[in-house]
Amino acid sequence: xxxxxxxxxxxxxxxxxxxxxxxxxxxxxxxxxxxxxxxxxxxxxxxxxxxxxxxxxxxxxxxxxxxxxxxxxxxxxxxxxxxxxxxxxxxxxxxxxxxxxxxxxxxxxxxxxxxxxxxxxxxxxxxxxxxxxxxxxxxxxxxxxxxxxxxxxxxxxxxxxxxxxxxxxxxxxxxxxxxxxxxxxxxxxxxxxxxxxxxxxxxxxxxxxxxxxxxxxxxxxxxxx
Numbered sequence: 001x002x003x004x005x006x007x008x009x010x011x012x013x014x015x016x017x018x019x020x021x022x023x024x025x026x027x028x029x030x031x032x033x034x035x036x037x038x039x040x041x042x043x044x045x046x047x048x049x050x051x052x053x054x055x056x057x058x059x060x061x062x063x064x065x066x067x068x069x070x071x072x073x074x075x076x077x078x079x080x081x082x083x084x085x086x087x088x089x090x091x092x093x094x095x096x097x098x099x100x101x102x103x104x105x106x107x108x109x110x111x112x113x114x115x116x117x118x119x120x121x122x123x124x125x126x127x128x129x130x131x132x133x134x135x136x137x138x139x140x141x142x143x144x145x146x147x148x149x150x151x152x153x154x155x156x157x158x159x160x161x162x163x164x165x166x167x168x169x170x171x172x173x174x175x176x177x178x179x180x181x182x183x184x185x186x187x188x189x190x191x192x193x194x195x196x197x198x199x200x201x202x203x204x205x206x207x208x209x210x211x212x213x214x215x216x217x218x219x220x221x222x223x224x225x
Contacts, residue, residue: 006066010089013089013090017054017086017090018058021051021055021058024177024185025051025174025177025188025190026187026189027055027189027191027192028190028192029059029193030191030192030194031193032193032194032196033195033196033197035060035167035194036167039164040127040130040132040163041132041133041166041167042127042132042135042157042158042164042166042167043133043134043135043167043194044136044154044166044167044168044169044218045134045135045136045169045170045171045192046142046171047139047141047171048141048142048171048174048175049141049174050178051177051178052174053071053072053091053136054070055174055190056169056192057070059192067131067132068133068134069091069093069094069133070093070133071093071119071123071133071135071136072091072096073098074095074097075097075098077095078095094122094123096119120153120157124160133157137150137151137153137214137215138150138151141175142175147219147222149215150211150214152211154211155201155207155211158201158210159210161200162200162201163200165197166198167195168194168196168198168217169193169194169195170192170195170218170222171190171191171192172190172191173188173189173190173191174190198217
């Protein structure tokens with residue numbers, strides 16, 4: 001993996017975001033196993049707050065952050081110039097329109113259709129470049145207690161990228177820091193637990209079985225906390 005040269009503004013803003021995130025959440029990162037180095041990963045996590053992606057991103061090393069792209073809701077992060085700057089310039093986020101149908105990853109190159117038309121194509125390009133993703137398979141924010149059924153995107157990506165490492169991340173208390181529907185941030189200590197890598201989608205593994213298996217890993221981490 002080639003180290004990217006970070007621009008001055010990105011370096012300053014990234015450091016500031018990490019500091020603010022750690023101040024507001026008092027985030028404690030736990031690792032149940034060493035994180036992969038030099039390999040593309042999909043960090044997949046439970047979702048209860050707009051801060052979830054920032055928290056996972058902040059827990060990674062500076063070098064790893066340069067190669068990680070959160071997948072996030074376009075309507076939220078594209079709403080103001082400041083959010084758009086953070087999402088595009090700092091995070092290099094993959095922004096997805098709510099309700100956009102997730103189609104299977106295309107097997108062949110196509111020339112004329114814009115890459116943003118198919119969210120999975122955009123995510124596939126990130127993985128093909130050797131970079132990593134932060135993904136929330138539930139697709140929408142939950143209540144912070146129950147983990148909702150996973151959407152099919154994680155299965156499609158794992159099936160087409162068996163060498164990409166699947167890293168489960170269980171987030172605790174983020175729903176209380178920035179509750180759904182609230183604009184007020186409440187400083188509360190939060191925890192991000194990085195679990196041991198999960199086996200990728202098997203060649204003959206059914207989609208429903210894979211999605212249930214990967215969700216149960218997060219549920220087990222929730223009960224073990």
